[in-house]
Amino acid sequence: MDILLFTMLFHLASHNTYAYALSCKQFHMDTSKEPKSYTDQQRIEILRASIASLEAKHAQLERDLTSVTAQLIDNPDTTCKRYTQLLHEYNDIKDVGQGLMGLLAEARGARQIEVEKEFGVSDEI
Numbered sequence: 477m478d479i480l481l482f483t484m485l486f487h488l489a490s491h492n493t494y495a496y497a498l499s500c501k502q503f504h505m506d507t508s509k510e511p512k513s514y515t516d517q518q519r520i521e522i523l524r525a526s527i528a529s530l531e532a533k534h535a536q537l538e539r540d541l542t543s544v545t546a547q548l549i550d551n552p553d554t555t556c557k558r559y560t561q562l563l564h565e566y567n568d569i570k571d572v573g574q575g576l577m578g579l580l581a582e583a584r585g586a587r588q589i590e591v592e593k594e595f596g597v598s599d600e601i
């Protein structure tokens with residue numbers, strides 16, 4: 477931000493209209509709405525107003541980011557560890573269930589896949 481202001485002020489101070497227009501183009505500023513009769517002081521005021529507006533937008537975005545971050549339950553590392561723990565628990569429970577279905581299938585003299593279908597367990601799980 478300071479570099480932009482310095483560049484613009486430098487070009488204004490040198491009274492080089494071409495350099496001013498070039499720097500506006502470089503920083504994507506629209507000078508078509510600016511009357512040709514603006515003085516250097518008016519241009520400086522316009523730039524200061526633009527900077528103040530951008531700083532206000534930046535401050536609002538920072539507040540929004542802080543608000544969204546505060547709404548997160550945990551940081552990513554904690555969330556990842558929690559999901560890993562839950563996945564291990566799920567796999568342990570699934571292994572026990574498959575073991576019980578295997579015992580049931582053996583006791584019935586049937587294939588395990590038949591017992592799984594009977595209980596509504598599919599291959600997609």
